Amino acid sequence: MMGVDNINSVNQNGDLQKVMKLEMMTEIFKEALKDEDSFQIVMESLTKALSDSTGNIDLSKLSLDDGDLSKLGYGAGERLNNVYNSVKNDVKSGNSSIDEAVEKASRKYGVDENLIMAVIKQESGFNPQAKSSAGAMGLMQLMPGTASQMGVTNPYDVDQNVDGGTEYLKDMLNMFGNSKELALAAYNAGPGTLQSRGVENSSDIAKLPYETRNYVQKVMQYYG
Secondary structure (H helix, E strand, O other), rough: OOOOOHHHOOOOOOOOHHHHHHHHHHHHHHHOOHHHHHHHHHHHHHHHHEEEOOOEEEEHHHOOOOHHHHHHHOOOOOHHHHHHHHHHHHHOOOHHHHHHHHHHHHHHHHOOHHHHHHHHHHHOOOOOOOEEEOOOEOOOOOOOHHHHHHOOOOOOOOHHHHHHHHHHHHHHHHOOOOOOOHHHHHHHHHHHHHHOOOOHHHHHHHHHHHHHHHHHHHHHHHHO
């Protein structure tokens, strides 16, 4: 944190408040860096709010200028943008075939591309060969019955899995009034679980098992 001498050197006409805002943000980054997943969640949420239309950090949204950043060693925001860009790339799969499959499925079913990516990240960590102990398969962790229902003959095929998973996610969105939280809960636990537990709106998610509540929270954090 900043020493007393540094604080006293800051102009008192509002600059102190600006620098303290960034100081707090810096400490969040430092703490989150201890855990890759936490760092990514923090960066995705924070930088999405601060980025401009080109994807760069818009410091004016924090009422901070280059001088404020320099006081904290960020070099006029360049390092912050570099970190953001690296995280933003990590949010993508790093696999062009997955990115293309997601883009195609998003257009086909009208589901937000970022939501599909968030589901894949949580389900499989972008591993097309992932298989759970329960038998869920591929990028979007399709159960055999769901895969068959969606016409997926090879759940480890990137295009088939993403297409089938996105179609199923779209079905859940339609079933639950386009509520992302409820659709995600149904994707994880099955729509029958929501119905049997009387889950009718997002506030009712507390009625669901911890695994599903945690799932919804994580996907929504990745989604931003």
